[in-house]
Amino acid sequence: MAFKSFKPSKSRMRRLRPVLLLFVIILSLFIYFRPDSIPTYRPHTHAIASDQNDENGVTCPKSSLMKDVFVVIRTGATEAQEKLPVHFKTILTCVPDFIIYSDMDEIVDGHQIHDILTEVNATIKKTAPEFQLYNHLRTRGRDGLNYQTMFGSGPAGAVDNPGWKLDKWKFLPMAEKALYERPKTKWFIFIEPDTYVMWSNLLQYLSLFDANKPWYIGKHMYASGVLFAHGGSGFALSNPAMQKVSKHWKDNKNEIEQATLKGWAGDMILGKALKDVGVDMFWAYPHMQGDSLTALDWSVEKLERQTWCYAATTFHHMNPEEITTLWQFEQTWQRRNPNGAPLRFRDIFNNLVRHRLRAEREGWDNISIGTEYSEEVLAKMSQSNVDNLSLVEQNAHNSFEMCQAACEQQPRCIQFSFVPGQCSVSDELRLGRASDTQCLEYSNAAGKCVKEATTTGEDGDIVRSGWIMDRIPGYVYWLDEFCDNVKDIWITK
Numbered sequence: 001m002a003f004k005s006f007k008p009s010k011s012r013m014r015r016l017r018p019v020l021l022l023f024v025i026i027l028s029l030f031i032y033f034r035p036d037s038i039p040t041y042r043p044h045t046h047a048i049a050s051d052q053n054d055e056n057g058v059t060c061p062k063s064s065l066m067k068d069v070f071v072v073i074r075t076g077a078t079e080a081q082e083k084l085p086v087h088f089k090t091i092l093t094c095v096p097d098f099i100i101y102s103d104m105d106e107i108v109d110g111h112q113i114h115d116i117l118t119e120v121n122a123t124i125k126k127t128a129p130e131f132q133l134y135n136h137l138r139t140r141g142r143d144g145l146n147y148q149t150m151f152g153s154g155p156a157g158a159v160d161n162p163g164w165k166l167d168k169w170k171f172l173p174m175a176e177k178a179l180y181e182r183p184k185t186k187w188f189i190f191i192e193p194d195t196y197v198m199w200s201n202l203l204q205y206l207s208l209f210d211a212n213k214p215w216y217i218g219k220h221m222y223a224s225g226v227l228f229a230h231g232g233s234g235f236a237l238s239n240p241a242m243q244k245v246s247k248h249w250k251d252n253k254n255e256i257e258q259a260t261l262k263g264w265a266g267d268m269i270l271g272k273a274l275k276d277v278g279v280d281m282f283w284a285y286p287h288m289q290g291d292s293l294t295a296l297d298w299s300v301e302k303l304e305r306q307t308w309c310y311a312a313t314t315f316h317h318m319n320p321e322e323i324t325t326l327w328q329f330e331q332t333w334q335r336r337n338p339n340g341a342p343l344r345f346r347d348i349f350n351n352l353v354r355h356r357l358r359a360e361r362e363g364w365d366n367i368s369i370g371t372e373y374s375e376e377v378l379a380k381m382s383q384s385n386v387d388n389l390s391l392v393e394q395n396a397h398n399s400f401e402m403c404q405a406a407c408e409q410q411p412r413c414i415q416f417s418f419v420p421g422q423c424s425v426s427d428e429l430r431l432g433r434a435s436d437t438q439c440l441e442y443s444n445a446a447g448k449c450v451k452e453a454t455t456t457g458e459d460g461d462i463v464r465s466g467w468i469m470d471r472i473p474g475y476v477y478w479l480d481e482f483c484d485n486v487k488d489i490w491i492t493k
């Protein structure tokens with residue numbers, strides 16, 4: 001581990017802050033996730049695996065495609081130091097070729113980060129409000145930035161976050177520059193620092209496509225009538241697709257920049273450019289996921305595809321803690337399955353999630369966002385509707401046990417969360433996360449809780465969650481049955 005040479009000088013301290021943060025996160029992982037069936041949480045992990053691929057004991061996929069994939073990470077100065085370090089210690093240890101583009105040149109943990117906005121039209125840089133941040137970064141670095149308003153990205157952060165507004169300018173320059181750097185590489189993978197790439201699976205998936213054809217593979221999203229691959233879920237472009245879009249950008253730079261001024265999101269602008277050169281998006285759902293490990297509803301079905309049955313290649317909205325957890329899990333899986341059996345969502349549930357579910361979990365919010373019971377909700381209901389509730393439901397907000405009973409009364413309810421005065425139940429199973437507040441409204445688009453219960457902070461007010469444990473086997477059985485009709489765990493048509 002990297003903590004050995006710690007010397008507390010001031011500038012060193014600043015640089016080490018992300019490392020310290022990670023250390024604290026890993027410590028809390030030990031506390032929250034007892035190592036049950038995942039032995040790799042023990043600190044002597046490295047010794048266990050030293051028979052594997054490299055001297056650090058990391059097990060990497062043995063795909064021959066690996067050297068033909070260029071991973072492009074898009075970040076911004078307001079998040080790079082906080083969010084990148086975990087990647088250097090996990091996923092990127094197995095990625096031979098990657099580059100990081102941002103809105104400022106800097107070095108993070110010894111890795112060069114490149115400013116990708118140098119060639120944006122100079123007039124726009126002087127006049128578009130979001131470039132105030134960029135110009136500040138160029139002249140003063142991060143000094144004097146108001147971090148309250150700067151942090152976060154996408155609709156997940158503040159929509160007014162200038163870091164987010166600047167982000168849309170990066171996509172086309174990034175495609176052009178990445179191709180310039182690696183003109184012969186077959187595949188380009190674009191991700192963000194809160195994207196988790198299941199590298200082994202992704203390589204297997206890409207090997208099923210002909211890289212000599214133009215491919216644009218991602219998680220579908222629509223905005224302003226344009227279909228595009230969602231940036232945070234990660235997407236792949238083959239070399240011919242990169243050639244086309246890069247040429248289009250060079251030929252129409254001014255026009256696309258004018259559109260970007262009015263545009264909303266960079267992934268959409270790139271999707272539009274690809275469409276204009278005749279490259280349609282390939283719908284890779286559910287392989288590419290917009291949700292995180294903790295917020296994914298394990299029974300979600302879209303495009304008539306039951307997520308459960310398919311292999312996973314990416315997750316989004318992953319914080320450093322979740323990235324570490326999933327990475328450790330993948331490492332264990334790969335050691336046990338040296339032939340590279342792909343991890344399906346059901347494998348992740350059965351081997352990583354399931355043993356973390358409990359009848360009662362204190363300080364844990366499982367994101368139960370079905371029916372809510374509270375005095376407030378009761379007060380808004382008509383008398384006849386209140387009378388129609390069972391006694392248990394009328395009292396669900398009064399105790400953990402009542403809340404649990406209210407869930408049990410409903411035939412498909414599988415989880416609940418409780419803070420005094422508020423009970424939420426849900427038919428959807430989510431792992432959730434350690435928390436001291438209860439999530440009342442979770443936004444999938446934002447990938448975070450947008451409404452939390454207010455607690456007084458007294459001891460008894462910590463959120464507690466539970467799952468109806470004797471319903472879990474039935475839930476798993478129900479989902480497994482969908483897979484009988486799934487011929488291939490990979491979507492290629």
Ligand SMILES: *[C@@H]1O[C@H](CO)[C@@H](O)[C@H](O)[C@H]1NC(C)=O
Pocket residue numbers: 121122123124254
């Ligand atoms: C740069 O942008 C300005 C204003 O949006 C525009 O008038 C100008 O033509 C652009 N310059 C180039 C070189 O494209």
Ligand SMILES: *[C@@H]1O[C@H](CO)[C@@H](O)[C@H](O)[C@H]1NC(C)=O
Pocket residue numbers: 384385388
């Ligand atoms: C009362 O509950 C029953 C069954 O749950 C439902 O069919 C009925 O519409 C409800 N009545 C009212 C007034 O909501």
Ligand SMILES: *[C@@H]1O[C@H](CO)[C@@H](O)[C@H](O)[C@H]1NC(C)=O
Pocket residue numbers: 365366367368369370407414415416417418423424425426438439464465466467468
């Ligand atoms: C957590 O699980 C319980 C039941 O196990 C459920 O009632 C509650 O709503 C869940 N919490 C969230 C936030 O979903």
